[in-house]
Protein backbone atom coordinates (compact mmCIF):
# COMPACT_ATOMS: atom_id res chain seq x y z
CA UNK A 286 0.00 0.00 0.00
CA UNK A 287 1.13 3.50 -0.83
CA UNK A 288 2.29 5.41 2.28
CA UNK A 289 0.03 8.39 1.65
CA UNK A 290 -2.93 6.07 1.09
CA UNK A 291 -2.27 4.50 4.49
CA UNK A 292 -1.78 7.87 6.20
CA UNK A 293 -5.01 9.28 4.78
CA UNK A 294 -7.11 6.12 4.91
CA UNK A 295 -6.38 5.10 8.51
CA UNK A 296 -9.09 5.85 11.09
CA UNK A 297 -9.34 5.19 14.80
CA UNK A 298 -11.34 1.98 15.12
CA UNK A 299 -13.33 1.33 18.28
CA UNK A 300 -15.35 -1.75 17.29
CA UNK A 301 -13.84 -5.09 16.32
CA UNK A 302 -15.05 -8.32 14.73
CA UNK A 303 -14.84 -11.55 16.66
CA UNK A 304 -11.91 -12.69 14.54
CA UNK A 305 -8.43 -13.49 15.80
CA UNK A 306 -5.23 -11.75 14.76
CA UNK A 307 -2.42 -14.25 14.21
CA UNK A 308 0.90 -14.18 16.05
CA UNK A 309 2.60 -13.78 12.67
CA UNK A 310 0.62 -10.61 12.01
CA UNK A 311 1.53 -9.22 15.43
CA UNK A 312 5.19 -9.97 14.61
CA UNK A 313 4.86 -7.86 11.45
CA UNK A 314 3.50 -4.96 13.49
CA UNK A 315 6.34 -5.15 15.98
CA UNK A 316 8.87 -5.39 13.16
CA UNK A 317 7.41 -2.22 11.58
CA UNK A 318 7.49 -0.47 14.96
CA UNK A 319 11.17 -1.28 15.35
CA UNK A 320 12.03 0.50 12.12
CA UNK A 321 10.93 3.86 13.49
CA UNK A 322 13.68 6.44 13.90
CA UNK A 323 15.00 7.06 17.41
CA UNK A 324 17.39 9.56 18.95
CA UNK A 325 20.91 8.11 18.74
CA UNK A 326 19.28 4.87 17.55
CA UNK A 327 18.63 4.03 21.21
CA UNK A 328 15.32 2.32 20.33
CA UNK A 329 13.80 2.91 23.76
CA UNK A 330 10.51 1.15 23.00
CA UNK A 331 9.17 -1.94 24.76
CA UNK A 332 6.01 -3.82 23.76
CA UNK A 333 3.65 -5.82 25.95
CA UNK A 334 1.34 -8.08 23.95
CA UNK A 335 -1.88 -8.85 25.77
CA UNK A 336 -4.40 -11.50 24.72
CA UNK A 337 -5.73 -12.77 28.06
CA UNK A 338 -9.32 -11.57 28.62
CA UNK A 339 -8.74 -11.02 32.34
CA UNK A 340 -5.81 -8.67 31.69
CA UNK A 341 -7.68 -6.83 28.92
CA UNK A 342 -10.59 -6.39 31.35
CA UNK A 343 -8.26 -4.74 33.87
CA UNK A 344 -6.88 -2.48 31.14
CA UNK A 345 -10.45 -1.36 30.35
CA UNK A 346 -10.79 -0.28 34.00
CA UNK A 347 -7.44 1.52 33.96
CA UNK A 348 -8.43 3.22 30.71
CA UNK A 349 -11.55 4.79 32.19
CA UNK A 350 -13.95 2.13 30.91
CA UNK A 351 -13.04 2.27 27.24
CA UNK A 352 -14.81 -1.03 26.58
CA UNK A 353 -13.59 -1.53 23.02
CA UNK A 354 -10.15 -2.41 24.41
CA UNK A 355 -11.40 -5.82 25.52
CA UNK A 356 -13.25 -6.37 22.25
CA UNK A 357 -9.95 -6.45 20.39
CA UNK A 358 -8.33 -9.91 20.14
CA UNK A 359 -4.91 -8.43 20.81
CA UNK A 360 -3.73 -5.33 22.59
CA UNK A 361 -0.21 -3.95 22.38
CA UNK A 362 0.86 -1.72 25.23
CA UNK A 363 3.75 0.38 24.02
CA UNK A 364 6.18 1.61 26.65
CA UNK A 365 9.13 3.97 26.66
CA UNK A 366 12.36 2.92 28.34
CA UNK A 367 13.21 6.20 30.06
CA UNK A 368 16.28 4.64 31.62
CA UNK A 369 17.91 3.91 28.27
CA UNK A 370 17.12 7.34 26.84
CA UNK A 371 18.37 9.17 29.92
CA UNK A 372 21.62 7.19 29.86
CA UNK A 373 22.21 8.57 26.38
CA UNK A 374 20.74 12.05 26.63
CA UNK A 375 19.99 12.96 30.25
CA UNK A 376 16.80 14.85 31.06
CA UNK A 377 16.06 15.63 27.39
CA UNK A 378 16.36 11.94 26.59
CA UNK A 379 14.04 10.94 29.41
CA UNK A 380 11.37 13.62 29.00
CA UNK A 381 11.36 14.19 25.25
CA UNK A 382 13.31 11.81 23.01
CA UNK A 383 11.98 8.59 24.49
CA UNK A 384 8.38 9.79 24.07
CA UNK A 385 9.02 11.00 20.52
CA UNK A 386 10.77 7.75 19.57
CA UNK A 387 7.99 5.64 21.05
CA UNK A 388 5.29 7.73 19.38
CA UNK A 389 6.98 7.15 16.01
CA UNK A 390 6.94 3.39 16.70
CA UNK A 391 3.25 3.58 17.65
CA UNK A 392 2.40 5.36 14.41
CA UNK A 393 4.25 2.64 12.46
CA UNK A 394 2.02 0.07 14.18
CA UNK A 395 -1.12 1.99 13.19
CA UNK A 396 -0.13 2.43 9.55
CA UNK A 397 1.12 -1.14 9.11
CA UNK A 398 -2.03 -2.51 10.75
CA UNK A 399 -4.15 -0.46 8.37
CA UNK A 400 -2.19 -1.76 5.38
CA UNK A 401 -3.02 -5.31 6.63
CA UNK A 402 -6.74 -4.40 6.83
CA UNK A 403 -6.65 -4.26 10.62
CA UNK A 404 -8.16 -1.58 12.80
CA UNK A 405 -6.42 0.14 15.69
CA UNK A 406 -6.95 2.97 18.11
CA UNK A 407 -4.31 4.96 19.96
CA UNK A 408 -5.52 4.95 23.58
CA UNK A 409 -3.70 7.50 25.70
CA UNK A 410 -6.33 8.10 28.38
CA UNK A 411 -5.44 5.62 31.10
CA UNK A 412 -4.31 5.70 34.70
CA UNK A 413 -0.61 5.16 34.43
CA UNK A 414 0.12 3.73 37.89
CA UNK A 415 -2.77 1.27 37.66
CA UNK A 416 -1.59 0.15 34.21
CA UNK A 417 1.93 -0.25 35.55
CA UNK A 418 0.66 -2.53 38.33
CA UNK A 419 -1.58 -4.63 36.07
CA UNK A 420 1.26 -5.30 33.63
CA UNK A 421 4.08 -5.45 36.21
CA UNK A 422 5.97 -2.71 34.40
CA UNK A 423 9.27 -2.02 36.18
CA UNK A 424 10.60 1.35 37.32
CA UNK A 425 12.18 3.36 34.49
CA UNK A 426 9.71 2.08 31.90
CA UNK A 427 6.71 4.29 31.11
CA UNK A 428 3.53 3.01 29.43
CA UNK A 429 2.77 5.46 26.62
CA UNK A 430 -0.14 3.97 24.68
CA UNK A 431 -2.59 1.10 24.74
CA UNK A 432 -3.26 -0.07 21.18
CA UNK A 433 -6.19 -2.47 20.69
CA UNK A 434 -5.91 -4.33 17.37
CA UNK A 435 -8.47 -6.34 15.47
CA UNK A 436 -10.47 -6.60 12.29
CA UNK A 437 -12.69 -3.51 12.09
CA UNK A 438 -16.43 -3.79 12.69
CA UNK A 439 -17.00 -0.16 11.75
CA UNK A 440 -15.90 2.21 9.00
CA UNK A 441 -15.84 5.71 10.47
CA UNK A 442 -15.71 8.74 8.24
CA UNK A 443 -12.63 10.92 8.37
CA UNK A 444 -12.43 13.43 11.19
CA UNK A 445 -11.83 17.03 10.22
CA UNK A 446 -8.30 18.33 10.01
CA UNK A 447 -7.27 21.96 10.48
CA UNK A 448 -6.54 23.88 7.31
CA UNK A 449 -2.84 24.22 6.54
CA UNK A 450 -3.14 28.01 6.79
CA UNK A 451 -3.93 27.55 10.51
CA UNK A 452 -0.79 25.58 11.25
CA UNK A 453 1.94 26.54 8.79
CA UNK A 454 4.21 29.51 9.43
CA UNK A 455 6.76 30.85 7.00
CA UNK A 456 10.21 31.97 8.08
CA UNK A 457 9.12 32.89 11.65
CA UNK A 458 6.17 31.82 13.81
Ligand SMILES: Cc1cc2nc3c(=O)[nH]c(=O)nc-3n(C[C@H](O)[C@H](O)[C@H](O)COP(=O)(O)O)c2cc1C
Pocket residue numbers: 295296297298299351406407408409410411444
Ligand atom coordinates in the same frame (compact mmCIF):
# COMPACT_ATOMS: atom_id res chain seq x y z
C1 LIG B 1 -1.93 10.68 22.16
C2 LIG B 1 -3.29 10.19 21.72
C3 LIG B 1 -4.18 9.76 22.69
C4 LIG B 1 -5.44 9.27 22.31
N1 LIG B 1 -6.25 8.73 23.27
C5 LIG B 1 -7.43 8.19 22.90
C6 LIG B 1 -8.22 7.52 23.88
O1 LIG B 1 -7.88 7.40 25.04
N2 LIG B 1 -9.39 6.98 23.46
C7 LIG B 1 -9.82 7.05 22.15
O2 LIG B 1 -10.90 6.53 21.85
N3 LIG B 1 -9.07 7.66 21.21
C8 LIG B 1 -7.89 8.23 21.55
N4 LIG B 1 -7.09 8.79 20.59
C9 LIG B 1 -7.52 8.81 19.18
C10 LIG B 1 -7.96 10.19 18.72
O3 LIG B 1 -9.21 10.50 19.31
C11 LIG B 1 -8.05 10.22 17.18
O4 LIG B 1 -6.79 9.91 16.64
C12 LIG B 1 -8.51 11.57 16.64
O5 LIG B 1 -9.82 11.87 17.06
C13 LIG B 1 -8.47 11.61 15.12
O6 LIG B 1 -9.24 10.57 14.55
P1 LIG B 1 -8.59 9.50 13.57
O7 LIG B 1 -7.53 8.74 14.33
O8 LIG B 1 -9.73 8.59 13.16
O9 LIG B 1 -8.01 10.23 12.41
C14 LIG B 1 -5.84 9.28 20.93
C15 LIG B 1 -4.91 9.71 19.98
C16 LIG B 1 -3.66 10.15 20.37
C17 LIG B 1 -2.67 10.55 19.29
